[in-house]
Amino acid sequence: MEITKSDIQKLIEVKKEDTIKNHFLYSITKQYRSFGEIKENTIKVWKRTNTTGMSYPIFTFEFNSENKLIKTTDKLNPIAKFSQLLFPLFFFFPLLLNAFTDFEFKRFFACISAFLFLTFVCYLVSNKISKYEKKEQLNDFYKIIGVKTEDKQEREWSKSKILTRLFTYPFCFALILISIFSIIPEKGFLLAIPMLGIIGIYLYCDLKLIFEDKKIKNNSAKAKT
Structure with a gap:
């Protein structure tokens, strides 16, 4: 089924320009x-939805000269992108502070490495949630205009994802041990709690996707037999 420009126009309830100012105002108000x-x-x-909050995506629908849809892309809104940078700086600032206090190379290297890794984990968590929400929201848009879509399951055991897990899982467990046996005993709760929280969310989201992928494969295998 071909999708036209007039179909996509039905999705818009309020016309606004795609500017930082408008996204800022939209982000701080509870408009849905x-x-x-x-x-x-x-x-x-x-x-914006209850799930996405201010981290809502912007969908761009491109049309040809006959006003028929030829391409759909998405990106995170600029306010959410800024918050992604601000979040690690705010929650893991003690790591940076510790790195530059009474400078010692080993401690500096350990703190900076932990900060960069946790920033990377924050990105992975945000990316996983964002991908899922974008997929759901796009499907909802297509339902509104009466278009059926095929649900394609993303592979959880691709080479890139395996390599990512080989890097992140050991680092996560190492930071958990450091938090429990080093940071918490020294009363570094302001650092340990966000660190454990981010790691926990990442592991939960990732393992959930793995088990869902396995469940889907098992169901499809049963359907074939």
Whole structure:
């Protein structure tokens, strides 16, 4: 089924320009209507939900000269991108502070490495949640305009994901041990709690996706037999 520009226009409840100012105002207010910007060959649509909060995606629908949809892309809104950078700095600032206090190379290297790793984990967690929400929201948009979509399951055992897990899992467990046996005994709760929280969320999300992938494969195998 072909999707036209007029179909996508039905998704927009409020017309707004895709600017940092508008996204800031939209992020700080609890509005759940879909906003959008209409141009000659593109339409941008964004909508905040209870799940996404201020981390909502912006969908860009591109059309050809006949106003038929040829491409759909998405990106995180600029306010959410900024918050992704600010979050690690705010919660893991004690690591940076400790790295530069009474400078010692080993401690400096350990603190900076931990900070960079936790920032990377924050990105992975945010990326996993964002991917899921973007997929769900796009499906909801297509349902509104009466288009059926095929649900494609992303492979959880691709080479890139295996390599990522080979790096992140040992580091996560190492930081858990450091938090329990080193940071918490020294009353570093302000650092340990966010650190354990981020690691816990990452491991939970990742393991959940792995088990869901396994469940889907088992169900498809049963359906074939």
